[in-house]
Amino acid sequence: MSRAAEETNRRMLRARDAMDRDYARPLDVPALARIAHVSEAHFTRTFRATFGETPHRYLQRRRVERAMFLLRETDRSVTDICFDVGFGSPGTFSRTFRDIVGRSPRAYRKEAVATGVPTCFTMAWTRPSD
Amino acid sequence: MFNAITHSQIYVLDQDEALDFYVGKLGLEVAADVNLGFMRWLAVSVPGHPERQILLEKPGAPAMSEETAEQVRELVTKGAMGGWLILTTPDCRKTYETLLAQGVEFTEEPTERPYGIDCGLRDPFGNRLRFTQPAA
Numbered sequence: 001m002s003r004a005a006e007e008t009n010r011r012m013l014r015a016r017d018a019m020d021r022d023y024a025r026p027l028d029v030p031a032l033a034r035i036a037h038v039s040e041a042h043f044t045r046t047f048r049a050t051f052g053e054t055p056h057r058y059l060q061r062r063r064v065e066r067a068m069f070l071l072r073e074t075d076r077s078v079t080d081i082c083f084d085v086g087f088g089s090p091g092t093f094s095r096t097f098r099d100i101v102g103r104s105p106r107a108y109r110k111e112a113v114a115t116g117v118p119t120c121f122t123m124a125w126t127r128p129s130d
Numbered sequence: 131m132f133n134a135i136t137h138s139q140i141y142v143l144d145q146d147e148a149l150d151f152y153v154g155k156l157g158l159e160v161a162a163d164v165n166l167g168f169m170r171w172l173a174v175s176v177p178g179h180p181e182r183q184i185l186l187e188k189p190g191a192p193a194m195s196e197e198t199a200e201q202v203r204e205l206v207t208k209g210a211m212g213g214w215l216i217l218t219t220p221d222c223r224k225t226y227e228t229l230l231a232q233g234v235e236f237t238e239e240p241t242e243r244p245y246g247i248d249c250g251l252r253d254p255f256g257n258r259l260r261f262t263q264p265a266a
Contacts, residue, residue: 002200006143006203013208013209017237020238021239050208051208120238
């Protein structure tokens with residue numbers, strides 16, 4: 001029982017790692033379920049039970065986190081950043097960003113300060129919470 | 131007051147599997163492998179540097195209850211246990227190619243950073259490892 005749960009965790013972690021790595025690519029539930037070696041029907045439910053949020057929400061928050069990073073650390077335009085992190089349209093990007101961060105990408109950029117710590121840490125620690 | 135870090139610890143779920151990975155694939159050396167009876171003291175180090183060891187500890191009784199050990203195992207496999215190791219390498223891309231060919235599971239390909247070329251992987255249990263080729 002417990003060994004099976006550990007293997008399930010590991011599979012879900014593999015799918016989550018894929019989202020952290022390939023956030024800019026179109027990752028849908030079938031693709032992620034394949035990475036996790038589970039059926040599509042079980043994937044979303046199991047992921048949520050493992051990490052406390054749906055894969056879709058996790059991926060959105062990862063993309064927004066990467067957008068926050070690029071807004072902070074680069075001069076790229078908001079539109080470029082939207083596509084760089086995997087959103088399909090600037091409208092969806094701005095709406096999702098505002099839902100999660102509470103401010104528009106432009107407002108965020110004005111206030112944000114570059115952090116100067118290793119990227120792997122900012123990636124894990126600055127991902128916006130609900 | 132202090133002058134060195136000699137030992138660090140991470141949790142592994144199976145010490146033989148851990149040996150295959152840390153020694154067989156990553157090329158670390160066994161610094162100590164002692165059956166203490168109540169536990170197996172298994173530590174690895176970078177070749178030639180036994181002064182800095184990593185204990186590969188299996189969570190379990192009697193150090194912790196079976197229930198707690200199960201929780202620890204769960205956290206390890208969710209990637210939430212910590213178990214952070216950062217190693218250095220003289221050639222990040224070459225090391226990446228070598229390990230990739232051996233089936234090591236990468237979370238990040240070699241990436242240029244201000245501090246060097248950096249790479250991320252997981253051990254078979256879910257612990258996060260990184261290695262960096264420091265900027266010259």
